[in-house]
Amino acid sequence: MIHCIGAGPGDPGYLTLRAAELLAAADVVAGFDAVLEVARPHFPRDCMVIPMNYRDQSARLAEVALLHHAGKRCVVVFMGDIHFSGFQFLERIDKACGHPVETIPGISSAQILASRARVCFDETTFITFHRRGDIEPFQRHLLHVLQDGRNAIVIPRPWDFMPRDISAYLMNEGIAPNHSVEVWEQLTRGEANWSGELHECTAEFSDMSILLIRALTPFPSQIHSSP
Numbered sequence: 001m002i003h004c005i006g007a008g009p010g011d012p013g014y015l016t017l018r019a020a021e022l023l024a025a026a027d028v029v030a031g032f033d034a035v036l037e038v039a040r041p042h043f044p045r046d047c048m049v050i051p052m053n054y055r056d057q058s059a060r061l062a063e064v065a066l067l068h069h070a071g072k073r074c075v076v077v078f079m080g081d082i083h084f085s086g087f088q089f090l091e092r093i094d095k096a097c098g099h100p101v102e103t104i105p106g107i108s109s110a111q112i113l114a115s116r117a118r119v120c121f122d123e124t125t126f127i128t129f130h131r132r133g134d135i136e137p138f139q140r141h142l143l144h145v146l147q148d149g150r151n152a153i154v155i156p157r158p159w160d161f162m163p164r165d166i167s168a169y170l171m172n173e174g175i176a177p178n179h180s181v182e183v184w185e186q187l188t189r190g191e192a193n194w195s196g197e198l199h200e201c202t203a204e205f206s207d208m209s210i211l212l213i214r215a216l217t218p219f220p221s222q223i224h225s226s227p
């Protein structure tokens with residue numbers, strides 16, 4: 001049996017009860033080091049831990065798949081929620097196991113950002129650049145989102161498409177420089193945040209940062225009244 005769980009944004013208080021139950025019953029727990037630390041208080045001391053990094057993840061996932069097929073209860077831990085900026089890793093797990101695996105949602109950094117910055121999901125599009133391969137289609141999508149008057153919650157790509165590169169790209173493509181922008185770092189873990197306008201977003205931020213770019217003029221549906 002294998003479950004993929006979201007560990008939340010970093011503070012252990014945001015790991016769900018369902019994730020904690022699965023960890024407590026696990027024979028094998030796998031994941032990147034930082035997320036294993038969030039999960040560690042919940043899994044048994046004697047369970048097998050399979051840490052991994054970007055370079056060795058395929059080999060480590062193959063080990064997890066073997067243990068899963070041998071009948072061990074395996075849990076693979078993801079940062080935040082699996083369903084935002086986690087699918088390339090999920091697809092590697094499906095491939096290693098030879099079938100689609102079960103996912104248990106977690107609390108995403110995007111949800112914490114929405115709460116801190118008070119932004120409505122209905123009026124917001126999530127885009128991640130934290131991915132392998134060509135990001136050009138996602139860059140075009142971000143332009144369309146802003147042109148349509150929607151907010152964008154954006155995960156940058158370390159280190160070639162960070163907040164200041166995103167701002168420069170958008171302005172170069174004709175997006176107005178006076179959009180409000182917020183950059184949040186280390187949400188739930190000693191947070192820092194910056195806010196200003198798109199043209200002022202020139203500083204360097206860590207790889208644990210996420211952006212909110214607010215719509216300049218609200219989309220017609222963005223009227224916060226009751227139905």
Ligand SMILES: C[S@@+](CC[C@H](N)C(=O)[O-])C[C@H]1O[C@@H](n2cnc3c(N)ncnc32)[C@H](O)[C@@H]1O
Nearest residue numbers: 009079080081084085108109186187207208209
């Ligand atoms: C591969 S993505 C995974 C996102 C995750 N699935 C989620 O739902 O938050 C990793 C990136 O998400 C962003 N991120 C994750 N947790 C964060 C946090 N607590 N504060 C700020 N950014 C965060 C950072 O940009 C980080 O490099």
